[in-house]
Amino acid sequence: MFVVTGVTGHTGSVAAEALLAAKQAVRVVVRDAAKGAQWKERGAEVAIATIEDTASMTRALEGATGAYVLLPPPAWGEPNVAANRTALTANLLTALRAAAPKHTVFLSSVGAQHADKTGPIKWLNPIERALRESGLRSTFVRAAFFMENWGGSLGGALASGSLYYGLAADKKFSQVATKDIGRTVANALLEPHASGARVIELAGPEELSLDDTAAVMSAVSGKSVKAVTVPVEAMVASLEGMGASKDVASGYGELVQGINANHVAWEGGAAQFVRGATTLETVLRAMLAKG
Numbered sequence: 001m002f003v004v005t006g007v008t009g010h011t012g013s014v015a016a017e018a019l020l021a022a023k024q025a026v027r028v029v030v031r032d033a034a035k036g037a038q039w040k041e042r043g044a045e046v047a048i049a050t051i052e053d054t055a056s057m058t059r060a061l062e063g064a065t066g067a068y069v070l071l072p073p074p075a076w077g078e079p080n081v082a083a084n085r086t087a088l089t090a091n092l093l094t095a096l097r098a099a100a101p102k103h104t105v106f107l108s109s110v111g112a113q114h115a116d117k118t119g120p121i122k123w124l125n126p127i128e129r130a131l132r133e134s135g136l137r138s139t140f141v142r143a144a145f146f147m148e149n150w151g152g153s154l155g156g157a158l159a160s161g162s163l164y165y166g167l168a169a170d171k172k173f174s175q176v177a178t179k180d181i182g183r184t185v186a187n188a189l190l191e192p193h194a195s196g197a198r199v200i201e202l203a204g205p206e207e208l209s210l211d212d213t214a215a216v217m218s219a220v221s222g223k224s225v226k227a228v229t230v231p232v233e234a235m236v237a238s239l240e241g242m243g244a245s246k247d248v249a250s251g252y253g254e255l256v257q258g259i260n261a262n263h264v265a266w267e268g269g270a271a272q273f274v275r276g277a278t279t280l281e282t283v284l285r286a287m288l289a290k291g
């Protein structure tokens with residue numbers, strides 16, 4: 001039995017679909033029973049659990065041959081990101097240790113080998129470390145910057161002709177489609193390694209800069225979009241203007257600085273390097289089609 005948490009999200013939905021398509025027994029974990037109905041119809045078992053309620057999450061993970069887990073992102077207005085991340089991390093690890101799935105696949109990120117100066121990624125490092133130390137067989141899927149992150153900027157960029165961001169315009173970095181993350185997760189569950197911790201670093205088909213991203217936005221929309229690098233402080237202030245808490249906004253500022261400085265980068269070494277096939281063009285076209 002494979003257990004998939006975060007099944008209503010970007011990556012969990014794709015992983016669960018891939019496992020069901022491979023005729024595997026799947027238990028999906030939802031917070032709201034109504035969101036489980038479509039999965040039940042497709043033959044999955046449904047468990048209702050939240051990370052905050054450790055007992056419910058432990059029950060949901062029990063008996064798993066393989067389990068997919070992630071640290072859900074904080075709310076946009078979360079005032080105390082550190083306290084929120086620390087509490088969720090402790091609960092998630094408690095549930096994993098108690099249920100002890102035969103194999104845990106954890107959604108991590110490029111740069112999660114570092115404990116600091118990586119913005120939101122720094123909260124994934126303690127989970128990698130704890131799972132490594134626990135001796136539980138674990139795979140860390142360290143995904144690149146999600147292509148879907150541009151969903152928040154696409155409309156404004158097309159309307160104004162400018163894609164504003166704190167990244168250096170010509171700095172190439174990895175971007176991956178969440179569909180490719182979900183598929184990689186399913187493959188990792190279906191093909192576990194022998195023991196201990198395994199790292200999969202997951203990039204997209206090619207590295208892209210902010211300039212390249214703006215060019216793809218132009219190509220898919222037929223409108224001219226130019227990349228505009230703004231000072232990181234201005235980007236942080238603008239995120240706060242859009243309702244992000246100081247903590248959340250400054251985390252993104254640190255992330256952008258980390259990418260610009262090549263600190264948020266692949267670890268390499270023993271990690272397995274995988275490239276997804278989905279292009280940014282495909283992802284942006286799908287976003288435009290949805291409207």
Ligand SMILES: NC(=O)c1ccc[n+]([C@@H]2O[C@H](COP(=O)([O-])OP(=O)(O)OC[C@H]3O[C@@H](n4cnc5c(N)ncnc54)[C@H](OP(=O)(O)O)[C@@H]3O)[C@@H](O)[C@H]2O)c1
Nearest residue numbers: 006007008009010011031050051071072108109143145146
């Ligand atoms: N954005 C990036 O560029 C990037 C890059 C690398 C790694 N990451 C990491 O990716 C992760 C997010 O993955 P994602 O995009 O697949 O997630 P997502 O689409 O935001 O989905 C989050 C899922 O978690 C569930 N959830 C939320 N709070 C929960 C709780 N308290 N207990 C149980 N379930 C809960 C949600 O269910 P509901 O439907 O109930 O809300 C949803 O299914 C984060 O850890 C982030 O650091 C992000």
